[in-house]
Amino acid sequence: MALAARGGLPGPAVVAIGMFDGLHEGHRRLLAELKAWAREAGAAPRVVTFDRHPQEVLTGSGPVVISSLEHRLVLLEREGIADTLVLSFDRAVSAESADDFVRRVVVRALGGRMLLLGFDTAIGHKRRGNFEYLGGRASALGIQVRQARIERINGERVSSTLVRDALAVGDLARLEQLLGRPFALFGRVMEGDGRGRTLGFPTANVDTMGTGLPPLGVYFAHIVFLDRPGVAPWTAVVNVGKRPTFKDPTVACTLVEAHLLDWNGSLYDERVEVMLRKRARGELKFESVDALVEQIRLDVARARDFFRQDP
Numbered sequence: 001m002a003l004a005a006r007g008g009l010p011g012p013a014v015v016a017i018g019m020f021d022g023l024h025e026g027h028r029r030l031l032a033e034l035k036a037w038a039r040e041a042g043a044a045p046r047v048v049t050f051d052r053h054p055q056e057v058l059t060g061s062g063p064v065v066i067s068s069l070e071h072r073l074v075l076l077e078r079e080g081i082a083d084t085l086v087l088s089f090d091r092a093v094s095a096e097s098a099d100d101f102v103r104r105v106v107v108r109a110l111g112g113r114m115l116l117l118g119f120d121t122a123i124g125h126k127r128r129g130n131f132e133y134l135g136g137r138a139s140a141l142g143i144q145v146r147q148a149r150i151e152r153i154n155g156e157r158v159s160s161t162l163v164r165d166a167l168a169v170g171d172l173a174r175l176e177q178l179l180g181r182p183f184a185l186f187g188r189v190m191e192g193d194g195r196g197r198t199l200g201f202p203t204a205n206v207d208t209m210g211t212g213l214p215p216l217g218v219y220f221a222h223i224v225f226l227d228r229p230g231v232a233p234w235t236a237v238v239n240v241g242k243r244p245t246f247k248d249p250t251v252a253c254t255l256v257e258a259h260l261l262d263w264n265g266s267l268y269d270e271r272v273e274v275m276l277r278k279r280a281r282g283e284l285k286f287e288s289v290d291a292l293v294e295q296i297r298l299d300v301a302r303a304r305d306f307f308r309q310d311p
Helices: 025-041 054-059 069-078 091-095 098-109 131-141 160-169 172-179 289-309
Strands: 013-017 044-050 083-087 112-117 144-147 184-190 204-207 217-225 234-241 255-260 271-282
Touching (some): 013 025, 025 044, 025 112, 044 069, 054 091, 069 083, 069 184, 083 098, 098 131, 112 131, 160 172, 172 271, 204 271, 217 255, 217 289, 234 271, 255 271, 271 289
Parallel strands (some): 013 044, 013 112, 044 083, 112 144
Antiparallel strands (some): 184 271, 204 255, 217 234, 217 271, 234 255
């Protein structure tokens, strides 16, 4: 569960701090170490994350967001983290000393007696609170401090930057390798203009909350229903694009529209993950609506073949 920044939880707890953007294999290794230390110490594993990337506050421009806060909380819970403290990162937090941050957040708010740092985690004013500093201050702060091991794939250190690079070029195989799972867009289904239904292919329009998107085009995907426990992922054809055929001046942003194969019913306001399995083609502009409809029929047929071979 996400926790308010005020109040406190009973300890003892083992605490990790980070953005966890994308929750890649490096993050998962850290969380595995966090849970192992918690079992060893008879403590609760707890996490601190932030509502926005610190760079956004400090420089005015943060990196591309891989996963929204809401998605990060879902992913953290899947990793067995029941308690996550979400802090609003602002200038006041950035000016706080590492010692004061540990006392206020780790010790008082989360009951932390143990702190697990990532290999590049640094907290407090001017990022002074790295492993070397906090290790030397552990006794004064009343905590134990450890540093998680680095996760490497083919000799390369796993990082959110590598995930962003793979997302930018739409390398789904690379994304799955870095994440340990297929890449998924997350969002709520919002009401659209019904254009897909008029074409004979109704779509669920997914608000991805400003997160990074893969290259424009058509993808085969599984739709995971977060608000329908027990319902299996559903096959879909997903368009990530701007509808160039219709020359719609109101479409200023990129849309994520999922046509669920053989689906009946509404999904409005439900949370879904759009798990991308294959990029079928790039975005195309058609000379007529009939030509577009014919291409969609072909995309759907190809999707059915794909999922028969790779369910």
